[in-house]
Amino acid sequence: MQLSFNQNISLDQLTNEYANDKRVRAGRILQPEHAADIYTSLSEQTSYDIALVKDNVPCQLTDSQWRSLSGPERQKIHRETMQNASRGVGFIYGRYQLSSEQESITNLRALHQWLNSDTVLSWVRKLSGHQDIIAASAQATRFTPGQFLTRHIDTHESEQRRVAYVLNFTKNWHPDWGGLLQFYQQDGTPRDAWAPGFNALSLFDVTHVHSVTYVTPFALMPRYAVTGWFRATPLA
Numbered sequence: 001m002q003l004s005f006n007q008n009i010s011l012d013q014l015t016n017e018y019a020n021d022k023r024v025r026a027g028r029i030l031q032p033e034h035a036a037d038i039y040t041s042l043s044e045q046t047s048y049d050i051a052l053v054k055d056n057v058p059c060q061l062t063d064s065q066w067r068s069l070s071g072p073e074r075q076k077i078h079r080e081t082m083q084n085a086s087r088g089v090g091f092i093y094g095r096y097q098l099s100s101e102q103e104s105i106t107n108l109r110a111l112h113q114w115l116n117s118d119t120v121l122s123w124v125r126k127l128s129g130h131q132d133i134i135a136a137s138a139q140a141t142r143f144t145p146g147q148f149l150t151r152h153i154d155t156h157e158s159e160q161r162r163v164a165y166v167l168n169f170t171k172n173w174h175p176d177w178g179g180l181l182q183f184y185q186q187d188g189t190p191r192d193a194w195a196p197g198f199n200a201l202s203l204f205d206v207t208h209v210h211s212v213t214y215v216t217p218f219a220l221m222p223r224y225a226v227t228g229w230f231r232a233t234p235l236a
């Protein structure tokens, strides 16, 4: 599968919008049949680790690691996650890091290659003004009820991230289910929030303060996305 932008979107218009506030989002970004294939991969072929903060260190537990923990060990992790979150720290969500060289899930490999294509990288360079962007990292994420990612910025010293992207693959998401990409002013005052869509792209400068709000217990489906950063360093 060779991905491409949906012909109906205007990249120039998105470039102009980004200039206002270093943020832009667009629906129907990929050709619909390609978005459908990626959704199938995210919902049926991807096994997600649990990303969380354990003993004050961000880490990932595989499904089997999680299942091999005793009840009290899981409760301890849950308690730490909740205590951190009460102070606005930490996260818990499903995460699958795409391998840049040998990604085995074909549709996700195609997506990662497309994100690193000249077409996409040169557009993001133009849109953001960051001429030093040379690569895009990528991870698949799944937020299920009770999961969240607290307020943060995405700057990263060694990766030299410039622009964050979120490609959402969530059909008929109800905004009351949470899982919103919430933006904040620097002092923590909430700004606007973007609900996840299907085949929808959000792009924002890594200095924007943001979070993924708590996915409520009554959300009827997981929130799937492919996210990452356009960066000035090569992928490992």
Ligand SMILES: O=C(O)CCC(=O)C(=O)O
Pocket (backbone or CB within 6 Å): 141, 149, 154, 166, 180, 181, 210, 211, 212, 225, 227
């Ligand atoms: O999934 C999203 O909407 C944002 C994810 C995010 O902020 C991150 O991974 O740093």
Ligand SMILES: [Fe+2]
Pocket (backbone or CB within 6 Å): 152, 153, 154, 164, 210
């Ligand atoms: Fe982020």
